[in-house]
Amino acid sequence: MRIDNDSEWVFTDDQGERLSYEALRYQTKVACAAAGVEYRGMHVFRHTFATNCYYKGMDVKILSKLLGHADVNITYNIYVHLYGDGFEEMYSALVR
Numbered sequence: 001m002r003i004d005n006d007s008e009w010v011f012t013d014d015q016g017e018r019l020s021y022e023a024l025r026y027q028t029k030v031a032c033a034a035a036g037v038e039y040r041g042m043h044v045f046r047h048t049f050a051t052n053c054y055y056k057g058m059d060v061k062i063l064s065k066l067l068g069h070a071d072v073n074i075t076y077n078i079y080v081h082l083y084g085d086g087f088e089e090m091y092s093a094l095v096r
Contacts, residue, residue: 048094050079055091 009018011027019027025042032039046067053063064075 047079050075051091054079 007016011019011024013019013023021042028042029039050063050067053066054060060075061072063079064072067075069075
């Protein structure tokens with residue numbers, strides 16, 4: 001796996017082609033093991049991205065569109081509700 005600044009893809013193989021989901025998942029598991037971090041699945045990146053965007057002040061309608069949600073309520077129910085449920089404590093643990 002490599003990061004290619006000239007590619008439209010973030011993660012590519014040695015030939016500059018997009019990594020398959022399975023290859024990216026495998027590489028992520030390898031990286032987590034090397035870092036001593038528990039692998040929690042690939043979807044955690046989506047949640048982290050969305051939560052950080054909202055926390056930094058992104059309008060929830062724009063965030064919803066970026067995530068591909070058909071309804072902004074989906075975004076509210078999955079991500080925004082975290083703020084009332086001990087979000088600050090959870091966020092602090094993530095950014096330490």
